[in-house]
Amino acid sequence: MPRGVVPRQPARSGRQDKVRVGRTLLSAKSVQKLSAGGKDAHVGTGALASQPRGKSRGPSQGKASMADPKRRQTASGKPALVSKVKGYNPLAPGRVAEILARLDLLYPEVTCALTHSSAWELLVATILSAQSTDVNVNRVTPELFRKYPTVEALAALTPEQLEPDVRSTGFFRNKSKSVVGAAKKIVSDFGGQVPDDMEKLLTLPGVARKTANVVLGSWFKKAEGVVVDTHVHRISRRLELTQQNDPQKIEQDLMRVIPREKWILFSHQIIWHGRKLCIARKPKCVDCPLENLCHAADKTWSTVEMHKEAKA
Ligand code: SF4
Numbered sequence: 056m057p058r059g060v061v062p063r064q065p066a067r068s069g070r071q072d073k074v075r076v077g078r079t080l081l082s083a084k085s086v087q088k089l090s091a092g093g094k095d096a097h098v099g100t101g102a103l104a105s106q107p108r109g110k111s112r113g114p115s116q117g118k119a120s121m122a123d124p125k126r127r128q129t130a131s132g133k134p135a136l137v138s139k140v141k142g143y144n145p146l147a148p149g150r151v152a153e154i155l156a157r158l159d160l161l162y163p164e165v166t167c168a169l170t171h172s173s174a175w176e177l178l179v180a181t182i183l184s185a186q187s188t189d190v191n192v193n194r195v196t197p198e199l200f201r202k203y204p205t206v207e208a209l210a211a212l213t214p215e216q217l218e219p220d221v222r223s224t225g226f227f228r229n230k231s232k233s234v235v236g237a238a239k240k241i242v243s244d245f246g247g248q249v250p251d252d253m254e255k256l257l258t259l260p261g262v263a264r265k266t267a268n269v270v271l272g273s274w275f276k277k278a279e280g281v282v283v284d285t286h287v288h289r290i291s292r293r294l295e296l297t298q299q300n301d302p303q304k305i306e307q308d309l310m311r312v313i314p315r316e317k318w319i320l321f322s323h324q325i326i327w328h329g330r331k332l333c334i335a336r337k338p339k340c341v342d343c344p345l346e347n348l349c350h351a352a353d354k355t356w357s358t359v360e361m362h363k364e365a366k367a
Pocket of ligand 1: 332344346347349354
């Protein structure tokens with residue numbers, strides 16, 4: 056060996072045995088424990104991502120990344136809606152059941168707030184309720200049905216003739232067209248009777264799934280879907296029962312997590328909740344019995360962590 060060249064010795068400090076993970080210097084033993092998912096590992100798995108390139112990852116590391124809640128998937132293969140908080144799943148059956156139980160206590164026997172005495176009256180009232188309040192519609196419909204007591208009477212009108220009667224509900228031109236168009240179709244295709252079938256209802260002018268679900272659920276007592284109006288839309292998102300914005304997708308999500316026998320009552324309860332407590336701009340969270348189950352980002356008072364993606 057040439058003079059002056061000293062064989063490499065282990066450093067007394069043992070530094071070369073350690074691995075820098077972020078700002079932390081870990082001994083090889085600690086890294087082994089972390090890789091093995093040891094209970095006493097106190098550095099997050101994220102830190103291991105900064106291991107030097109080329110180091111093979113142990114099988115337990117792969118396991119740890121699959122356990123990452125953000126990576127969980129539903130049976131359909133879509134990413135599940137889960138919190139960043141470990142172990143929290145907003146769609147857990149226990150949580151959903153608790154929400155439903157509290158709604159039952161809060162709103163035991165709620166029904167549709169639109170005044171009606173037949174399927175036809177309910178259909179018209181629901182068409183008129185778009186972008187309006189139930190109170191407003193209930194002010195208009197008694198006089199409307201006194202003036203035009205049957206489907207045939209309304210089918211005989213032109214939309215322009217109906218406009219003055221529904222003007223105060225807003226969007227009256229479109230609504231007049233829908234009501235008169237639906238009346239004509241019911242007379243011509245369904246013998247003057249409102250059909251109790253989703254497919255047939257959807258053929259009526261101005262009738263989409265929300266209106267059809269109202270008529271089927273509230274009048275015919277048929278649970279074909281969940282009514283998604285503005286309250287159900289807002290509160291389902293706040294309660295993390297869905298992350299969708301499109302009413303049809305929200306309905307599909309709700310149909311997956313709410314038991315079918317609850318579909319009709321659930322939407323009535325949520326609509327009442329939206330009117331009384333979970334108000335759009337300023338929810339009354341301090342008075343809300345769902346408060347400790349709700350992580351909405353726009354809560355006005357909270358005893359639990361708030362989730363920024365849980366918002367109306
Ligand atoms: S706690 Fe507040 S935001 Fe959550 S459901 Fe109740 S009123 Fe709505």
